[in-house]
Amino acid sequence: MRIFCLNIILALLFLISNSVVAQYSKLSGFDDKAVHFGFALSYNESDYYIQKSINFQFSDDSLQSLLVNAKPGFTLGVISSLNVNPNFKIRFAIPSLSFQERDLEYTYLNPANNETTLAVKSIRPVYLEFPAMFKFRTDRINNWAVYGLTGVRFGIDMASDKDVNNLAALPEDQIVKLKKTDFGFEVGGGFDFFLEYFKFGLELKLGVGMMNVHLNEGTSFDTPIDYLRSKVWTFSLTFEG
Numbered sequence: 001m002r003i004f005c006l007n008i009i010l011a012l013l014f015l016i017s018n019s020v021v022a023q024y025s026k027l028s029g030f031d032d033k034a035v036h037f038g039f040a041l042s043y044n045e046s047d048y049y050i051q052k053s054i055n056f057q058f059s060d061d062s063l064q065s066l067l068v069n070a071k072p073g074f075t076l077g078v079i080s081s082l083n084v085n086p087n088f089k090i091r092f093a094i095p096s097l098s099f100q101e102r103d104l105e106y107t108y109l110n111p112a113n114n115e116t117t118l119a120v121k122s123i124r125p126v127y128l129e130f131p132a133m134f135k136f137r138t139d140r141i142n143n144w145a146v147y148g149l150t151g152v153r154f155g156i157d158m159a160s161d162k163d164v165n166n167l168a169a170l171p172e173d174q175i176v177k178l179k180k181t182d183f184g185f186e187v188g189g190g191f192d193f194f195l196e197y198f199k200f201g202l203e204l205k206l207g208v209g210m211m212n213v214h215l216n217e218g219t220s221f222d223t224p225i226d227y228l229r230s231k232v233w234t235f236s237l238t239f240e241g
Helices: 002-020
Strands: 035-052 063-085 088-092 096-099 102-110 115-123 126-137 144-157 181-194 199-209 225-240
Touching: 035 096, 035 102, 035 199, 063 126, 063 225, 126 181, 144 199, 181 225
Parallel strands: none
Antiparallel strands: 035 063, 035 225, 063 088, 063 096, 063 102, 088 126, 096 126, 102 115, 126 144, 144 181, 181 199, 199 225
16 A cells, blocks of 8 residues: 555656746635635555454364455545635545445364365445544645644445344355444645646545444354454545635
């Protein structure tokens, strides 16, 4: 994720460098407006902080390991920015639609032949998110600036499988369920570039869940898990007018 984002950032910095180094100021009245609107196109990489149950024993005739495999996804959002002053802004990306994916990988050992088998349970939530962020920006240096941001987000899983009947299904058809909602904080930063007709931004942030999103029904796939908390890296291209 970090290498991917670094390559994209370097490529975009090179492409827009000729524009932002111009001596005359572009969008000179941008910070005088009270409200700005725009949108964000984002790549995300979703993971979980996982705590395994202390009551579950990983023994030679059962589960050997349980891992989370992060997967890529994407996010679309509408941006509203309230200018308190040129260096401090309150930003909303309401609503944002975040398509995420992770795999839980269960490795089992068969004691009869000492062979291992792998069971993979994919988790694909689609969150309707409501983030609220505080943005702290430096003064403009010609036509660009650096900023940091922090805030919170609330998400509702629009693709929730919480009503699926796991207990009546075969093990291979059972799923790992998530709760309908998630809540957490975000922190990150980026660069603003003031172009001829709009402001373009490059942004990287980390979102960390503050609640256990695992819905435990006591299946063989649920028992080893004590809790799951979301962890999402997001790289965004922002456009504001």
